Amino acid sequence: MEYGPPPLFNQGVSARARLAFFSLVAAVLIVIDAQVNALDAIRNGVEILLYPIQRVLLWPRDVAEDVGGYFATIGGLNDENASLRKVAVEQAQRAQMAAELKLENDQLRKLAGLRERLDPPSQLVTALYESRDPFSRKVVIDRGSNDGIRAGGPVLDEVGVVGQVTRVFPMTAEVTLLTDKEQSLPVQVARNGLRAVAFGGSEAMTLELRYLPTNADVESGDSVVTSGLDGLYPPDLPVATVTRVDRDVKDQFSRVILKPVAGMSKSRLLLVLMVNPPPLAPAAASGRETPAGNLRGDRAAAKAARR
Amino acid sequence: MKQWWRRLVGARLASAAVAEVRPPTIGRGLRPEQVLRPVRPAFIWATLVGAFFLNLLPWGRAIWVPDFFALTLVFWNVHQPRKVGMGIAFVFGLLMDVHNGALFGEHALAYTLLSYGAITLHRRIQWFPLGSQVIYVFGLLLVAQLASAAVRLWVGGASPGWWVGLLSSALGAAIWPLLHSVLLAPQRRPAKRDDTRPL
Numbered sequence: 001m002e003y004g005p006p007p008l009f010n011q012g013v014s015a016r017a018r019l020a021f022f023s024l025v026a027a028v029l030i031v032i033d034a035q036v037n038a039l040d041a042i043r044n045g046v047e048i049l050l051y052p053i054q055r056v057l058l059w060p061r062d063v064a065e066d067v068g069g070y071f072a073t074i075g076g077l078n079d080e081n082a083s084l085r086k087v088a089v090e091q092a093q094r095a096q097m098a099a100e101l102k103l104e105n106d107q108l109r110k111l112a113g114l115r116e117r118l119d120p121p122s123q124l125v126t127a128l129y130e131s132r133d134p135f136s137r138k139v140v141i142d143r144g145s146n147d148g149i150r151a152g153g154p155v156l157d158e159v160g161v162v163g164q165v166t167r168v169f170p171m172t173a174e175v176t177l178l179t180d181k182e183q184s185l186p187v188q189v190a191r192n193g194l195r196a197v198a199f200g201g202s203e204a205m206t207l208e209l210r211y212l213p214t215n216a217d218v219e220s221g222d223s224v225v226t227s228g229l230d231g232l233y234p235p236d237l238p239v240a241t242v243t244r245v246d247r248d249v250k251d252q253f254s255r256v257i258l259k260p261v262a263g264m265s266k267s268r269l270l271l272v273l274m275v276n277p278p279p280l281a282p283a284a285a286s287g288r289e290t291p292a293g294n295l296r297g298d299r300a301a302a303k304a305a306r307r
Numbered sequence: 308m309k310q311w312w313r314r315l316v317g318a319r320l321a322s323a324a325v326a327e328v329r330p331p332t333i334g335r336g337l338r339p340e341q342v343l344r345p346v347r348p349a350f351i352w353a354t355l356v357g358a359f360f361l362n363l364l365p366w367g368r369a370i371w372v373p374d375f376f377a378l379t380l381v382f383w384n385v386h387q388p389r390k391v392g393m394g395i396a397f398v399f400g401l402l403m404d405v406h407n408g409a410l411f412g413e414h415a416l417a418y419t420l421l422s423y424g425a426i427t428l429h430r431r432i433q434w435f436p437l438g439s440q441v442i443y444v445f446g447l448l449l450v451a452q453l454a455s456a457a458v459r460l461w462v463g464g465a466s467p468g469w470w471v472g473l474l475s476s477a478l479g480a481a482i483w484p485l486l487h488s489v490l491l492a493p494q495r496r497p498a499k500r501d502d503t504r505p506l
Contacts, residue, residue, distance in 0.1 A: 015393075015423060015426050015427060016423075018392065018393045018394075018423070019393060019419065019420070019423040022393050022394070022396075022397045022415070022416075022419040023416060023419055023420070025397070025412070025415075026397065026400070026412040026413075026415040026416035026419060027412070027416065028412075029401075029411045029412030029415065030410050030411065030412040030413060030416065030458055030462070032411075033410050033411035033412065034410060034462045039411050042411070043405055043411060046401065046402060046405040047405050050363075050402060050405060050406055053360065053363060054363055054406065057360060057363045057364050057365070058365055060364070061364070061365050128365070129365035129367065130365070130367045130368055131406075131407045131408045131409075132362075132366045132367070132368075132369070132370055132372070132407060133370075133407045133408065133409050134370045134471065134472035135409070135456075135459040136408070136409075138408045140408070167408065174408045
């Protein structure tokens with residue numbers, strides 16, 4: 001490298017200069033993308049280019065699954081059928097009760113002069129693939145802004161909350177799972193209505209409740225549901241069950257580990273609720289993810305409470 | 308019972324001794340080097356795009372699956388550093404970022420570093436036998452992965468168990484000999500097209 005190459009073998013810009021240039025560009029892109037959403041237009045363009053290829057490459061997996069499903073044993077199908085029948089009967093009973101309760105509830109609410117609770121419109125989507133990113137838990141779904149999906153919408157499966165739409169492309173959208181470390185949602189313990197904020201856990205496939213005092217009334221086995229305080233998730237959706245509560249006297253807060261209820265089934269059908277994100281609180285407006293801004297506000301409040 | 312074994316070892320030792328006394332033919336390496344045919348640019352592009360498509364397959368949470376594109380990139384950087392450079396690495400890195408929903412530029416940075424390492428070391432790597440090349444390739448892949456890990460830790464928020472992904476470097480390095488023979492096969496063809504030519 002000490003000698004300059006004769007013009008015949010001129011290699012153009014040196015490798016080090018190229019490295020410096022491309023690393024600098026990459027670093028600038030990373031910083032911009034981490035701080036503001038200015039690069040979404042470029043990202044959308046690239047995603048539109050990639051989309052047909054992605055769909056074609058999903059095809060071998062789908063064919064393999066179809067073939068596998070074709071050869072499912074009759075025994076397995078019988079078992080599944082029996083359990084589904086049982087569930088259907090149970091749910092029919094529950095549905096009747098729910099209808100009755102809803103009527104009664106509506107009447108009571110009218111009597112009390114309260115606003116009726118509206119069921120947000122929803123859309124059935126299919127999960128295309130999980131992103132192969134070891135640093136985050138994301139799923140890509142097959143509907144995007146063309147179908148009216150907006151960032152911030154809660155995503156459910158047949159048992160509970162799966163996550164939240166965090167990025168929207170024209171044809172697809174990215175759903176960040178609850179178990180992602182960056183994700184948080186306001187919850188309450190179903191047994192006693194104790195409110196808390198659930199964050200992605202430090203262990204794989206777990207959630208944790210933070211900032212609960214050591215004497216908080218949480219036991220393992222408690223079911224945790226959304227509290228609806230954020231105005232984004234409807235209240236009383238199942239989120240997780242408590243698996244472990246560590247009360248260390250040295251610590252100010254107890255350590256509550258949850259296991260999410262959703263995402264256990266093999267089915268890839270999901271439900272996106274089309275809720276309008278609530279207006280941002282002024283303090284949270286500087287947050288990076290706008291839809292989760294109110295959650296960040298929650299986090300800040302919790303931090304303030306800690307001091 | 309042990310006799311057949313001793314005989315085998317004896318034979319191996321004897322052949323090793325014969326190899327020892329044989330005068331070195333080409334430098335230190337003792338390996339005859341084949342003169343390769345020129346590579347076709349279309350083949351380079353086809354393999355790079357094919358490896359990228361392999362990465363796009365729905366691997367799901369199987370993060371130990373090797374990064375096929377990174378491996379192919381290293382291969383062409385080592386063997387054709389003037390045809391495949393950091394620009395290609397950067398652009399494919401951006402595509403990878405969009406597919407994975409990662410930070411814009413994370414894979415681009417990792418692939419650029421990988422490409423620089425491979426181009427800088429390309430003469431040295433080619434000098435070693437395949438077995439030792441694996442170690443170099445493992446080192447390169449690991450540096451690239453650690454770079455992207457550093458970015459994530461810096462921006463904040465690394466999922467638990469991200470280090471399992473480092474396993475993909477080891478697996479990637481393990482399939483290097485296979486990749487080497489496949490990607491070099493078109494250049495190893497004999498010049499004349501006849502019945503004995505395999506490709």
